[in-house]
Amino acid sequence: MGVPAIIPFKPQNPKSRLSCVLTPGEREIFAQTMLSDVVGAVLGAGCDPKVVSTEPFPFLPAPVETIPLGLNETLNKELAGMEGPVLIIMADLPLADSQAIGRVIATPMDVALVPGRGGGTNAIYLQRGSSFRVDYYGASFLKHARIARERGLSCDVVDTFRLHTDVDEKEDLVELLIHGRGTSRKFLEDLGFELSLEKGRVGIRRKTESTDVESSSRKD
Amino acid sequence: MGVPAIIPFKPQNPKSRLSCVLTPGEREIFAQTMLSDVVGAVLGAGCDPKVVSTEPFPFLPAPVETIPLGLNETLNKELAGMEGPVLIIMADLPLADSQAIGRVIATPMDVALVPGRGGGTNAIYLQRGSSFRVDYYGASFLKHARIARERGLSCDVVDTFRLHTDVDEKEDLVELLIHGRGTSRKFLEDLGFELSLEKGRVGIRRKTESTDVESSSRKD
Numbered sequence: 058m059g060v061p062a063i064i065p066f067k068p069q070n071p072k073s074r075l076s077c078v079l080t081p082g083e084r085e086i087f088a089q090t091m092l093s094d095v096v097g098a099v100l101g102a103g104c105d106p107k108v109v110s111t112e113p114f115p116f117l118p119a120p121v122e123t124i125p126l127g128l129n130e131t132l133n134k135e136l137a138g139m140e141g142p143v144l145i146i147m148a149d150l151p152l153a154d155s156q157a158i159g160r161v162i163a164t165p166m167d168v169a170l171v172p173g174r175g176g177g178t179n180a181i182y183l184q185r186g187s188s189f190r191v192d193y194y195g196a197s198f199l200k201h202a203r204i205a206r207e208r209g210l211s212c213d214v215v216d217t218f219r220l221h222t223d224v225d226e227k228e229d230l231v232e233l234l235i236h237g238r239g240t241s242r243k244f245l246e247d248l249g250f251e252l253s254l255e256k257g258r259v260g261i262r263r264k265t266e267s268t269d270v271e272s273s274s275r276k277d
Numbered sequence: 278m279g280v281p282a283i284i285p286f287k288p289q290n291p292k293s294r295l296s297c298v299l300t301p302g303e304r305e306i307f308a309q310t311m312l313s314d315v316v317g318a319v320l321g322a323g324c325d326p327k328v329v330s331t332e333p334f335p336f337l338p339a340p341v342e343t344i345p346l347g348l349n350e351t352l353n354k355e356l357a358g359m360e361g362p363v364l365i366i367m368a369d370l371p372l373a374d375s376q377a378i379g380r381v382i383a384t385p386m387d388v389a390l391v392p393g394r395g396g397g398t399n400a401i402y403l404q405r406g407s408s409f410r411v412d413y414y415g416a417s418f419l420k421h422a423r424i425a426r427e428r429g430l431s432c433d434v435v436d437t438f439r440l441h442t443d444v445d446e447k448e449d450l451v452e453l454l455i456h457g458r459g460t461s462r463k464f465l466e467d468l469g470f471e472l473s474l475e476k477g478r479v480g481i482r483r484k485t486e487s488t489d490v491e492s493s494s495r496k497d
Binding site: 175235258 | 438442474478479
């Protein structure tokens, strides 16, 4: 048995800040492909993934539990009964790989935190689940570091951009198109997304039939 | 003698995308404090820093060479004569620490790249300087990975958010206020910058005399 890895997931109307580039249906599938990449990385690191989802949805590569409570309440209820190690890892980390997760769960400290971009917490590893309580939302990284400190737990901060890079906004898709290796990158590419260079800065654009028409009409 | 570490630097009108929150003079000092943090991290990792600057400026903690050519031309001229190892590291990485740099220079590969956010390259380590040529600007990470491949050099990508996080825009200052430990964080705090929470997202705000007046007038 590997370390249990809890992956919270929101299947309905996910990633709303990507609405400018993806339809609601595309966002749903995209969120599932990112989850799939995280599950793959977690399995590769020898962990046992369990998805805890706010709504039922048909995802097969890992067991899914539908949770009635909020994220913090659900996780803290789970943690309270866990005397062994546990990993909590977010579902929107499509650059996650087994090496990075391996570094997290190899920590010699009581707690290992992986900060997300903008103050969040993308992964928490606990040698003993019941020793901790989570407090997501807002600047949760600072809250989690303080909770560890207040409980006298030694705390590691694992330095990995692969787990630091959560995908919320259009600009984050650049990272995925450059560094991704999994199904979520392929999904974006199949939709026609590619890197673009504008005024020296790297962005993304989506090839559509209309822009194809546009570029061919330029030949006239 | 440690590994030579070349740090390109632009002292005049640096970080123009921070103009919305910093005056030109503040940006100049801020760029120098970030450079100072990078120099400290480089020294801590046992490297010998050398700043190559586009303009003369009075920076004491490391030798400074003023370069007449463009960045790529200057660096490639330097590399051509180097048969030993060399590190090239950007000056706008205020989260840099010795551990992350140590991981870069400990690579068993011919080349180690650290990607920056948005497709750039924040650090390049070469076992043999003359084996490589740099090509900065645009999606330079992809260009550098290709140059290594074309030259038959084995290439490592070092997974570190501390060296991945370059500071260009206002949002990047959030990372510095959360994870920074050096002079550039202190500089921002002395200017009155602090984290703020708006609609659940972490941002920054600057306490000024006028906002102090504003908040006290609210008590009326």
